[in-house]
Amino acid sequence: MNRSSKILRYVAKRLIQGIPIILAIVVMNFFLLNLAEGDAVDVLAGEAGSATPEYMEEMRKKFGLDKPLPVQLAVYLKNVVQLDLGRSHRHDMPVTELIVDRLWPTLLLMTSTIMLAVGFGILLGLFAAINLNTWKDAMISVFALITYATPLFWVGLMMIILFSIKNDWFPTSGMENSAAFYEGFDRVKDIAHHLVLPTITLSLFYLALYTRMMRASMLEQYGQDYVITARAKGLTERRITFVHVLRNALLPVVTMAGVQVGALIGGSVIVESVFAWPGLGMLAFESLFARDLNLLLGIFLLSSVLVVAVNLVVDIIYCFLDPRIEVN
């Protein structure tokens, strides 16, 4: 069997393995969320100010909240299998529609953050390792330490003060200037402009992490025997660094990046709040307070699907980076 068909089989196997995992996550989430006091009807009634107990009963009946938990779960699972995530009682809209609407801003933010953090982290780590124990290395280490230790929301707020309020370089919040009705390339430019601050804020922490990891990994690889072999062959230091050492040093960083994509979805809640970014994190945050369980479950489901998918992608990248890993 050749390599590509092996990889296809592997993907199929992993996707099938993913199904029970995701279902288990759904069940766990369902019970976890129902542990919280109160339901959507309590919140709606509270906001309306005057609701009779009879009216609340009627609403619960309408939403299906009067049934016992296992029945609710069974109904929910049945719907999920049919790819129907139910309705959001709060927004009075299908959950799928709400989520899909908010999905792409989140994906945009996540992708740009990962690219920035991993890309620059690798570059900075590489640069620090090449200039080991010089002032450049020291600067990078100090930078990494500071960004690693600073809370995200504070960085976000400082960025807004510095770059949006003091200097009017970037917008303070939102994803696009909807009043301007940009179209085509202008709209892309506008969104990119809005994307800068949230991306930087969210990626700083991870950037520091990958920088430190990459530096350590490069140094470890420099100590390996094959580097001496490469030197003994008369190769230049440049070739040794960029061809021999770099590829081996990337392996642990890629693994780590894969693990953290999941955490990134959670981490984006803060950044989305600070920058009023209309993403899934914000939606999750709002629906939690509204006890909009259907919507929340939908978001969790989507996040877990994302994590499973990203892990698969990382494993496949890993296969190509490291020929020792066999897919089976």
Next chain:
Amino acid sequence: MTNTLLTISNLDISLPEGSERSLAVENLCVDLAPGETLCIVGESGSGKSLTARALMGLLPAPHVRVSKGSINFCGEDLIQASERRLREIRGSEISMIFQEPMTALNPVMTIGTQIDEIFRYHVAMPAKERRQRAIQLLEDVQLPDPEKIVSAYPHELSGGQRQRAMIAMALSLEPKIIIADEPTTALDVTTQAQILKLISDMQALHKTGVLFITHDFGVVADIADRVAVMQNGRVVETGSVDEVLNRPEHDYTKKLISSVPSLIPRPPRTRSADVVLAVQNVQKTFGDGKSFFGFGKPNRVVHAVKNVSLELCRGETLGVVGESGSGKSTLARCIIRLLENDSGKIMLDGINLCDLNRKEMRPWRAKIQMIFQDPYASLNPRVKVGQIIAQGPMIQGANKKEAEARTRELLEIVGLDERAFNRYPHEFSGGQRQRIGIARALALDPEILVADEPVSALDVSIQAQILKLLDEIRERMNLSMVFITHDLRVAAQVCDRLAVMRYGEIVETGVTGQIFNAPQHSYTRDLLAAVPGQKWDR
């Protein structure tokens, strides 16, 4: 002096401040002629590998550097040469072969690419021709199917094949000098014999000078023209192979040579007929051959031990010999019940140990103890030596005071100072740690010792001391021993009987002298024929 390739004169290599000694290599003078093999022999820490590195300008700068002397290579002083000139020389005029072919090759690059680099950096040649040359080289070093190996990754080859590929790489531009730093130490004896032959064939073909670094006198006897013996950074003796091996002058050389175990087996000892341990039809496989719900290929089943039966008599040492992957270590682990065997019986004093559960097994554990191969990895670095030794008896129910008294007694028996009790393992040398390992095993007053390559990681003079210690202990405590080794020289000196293993099976058993003088199985004959230095043996 037209006939010298290389002259090293008065070479000093300095170590960073605070090291054990200030010079790693001191006042080294050797030379090498075309087509000649010069062996540099010495124990670990003698400075032999650093000498090799210095020739290539590959010392771990800036801490370790050449502080004095010259390295004259065809009229050019390599110490004065620019980094650029050194890069030209490396790989094209002087090339190097390393000890561990797995780590010395880049794991994520194909063999072909790694050979190709040498051509790319030293000669202008179109890519297609470079590939042709690479394939030709792989064929020259007798690798099967070079077309396939050229695009294989290092992990897809066996140890011997990797070393062949490494040699192909070193030969690619027909260098004037090849530096081989323990190139066969990590290989099995039969592979070692092939690789040594390959190196000398290639040398004869290209008139290459070979600087061969080794600790193994058998290898020296087989391949060297001249020998330089190093001790603590100094060359204590140089001369032709015949002079140094057969008429050594310096005390250190004499001591080293007398430490090399002889291939002539010791006279057999009288044997008791009382069987203490019987291994009956033991099988052990790894992997279950199943796949995940029918997806992907089934995982591989490895038959590590196949239907092995052995008997160990009281006071006897039974050697289990074989090459790597023959299943000897797995067998040892099954015997002391670190691994659960799939089937078969392990009978100790008439009780089948395989039937016992964890708790029932505990009192029996004291009766069989193990000595491990790696004295560095097998002692917990965070636990004091006294604790390491006393733990066993305390688990078996001895009180603290008794256990500690016993520990002090044992430290003395294995030849360590009593003060070792409160020290950590890292404060000791390899040989001393192996003594600690032996004391730990003896602490439970075992009937049987299972020693898994107990001297493989040690220098030859230390090895001789440890073997002597094991001998004394065996006599004193009337121990029975299962001695696992790949080194037939050691086996000849230690074991009363031998079992030869291959692919998980025992192919031959018999009294040591018989197996050495009249081997029955063809594999045993191959193994014996591959032991280096047979002609030299006294």
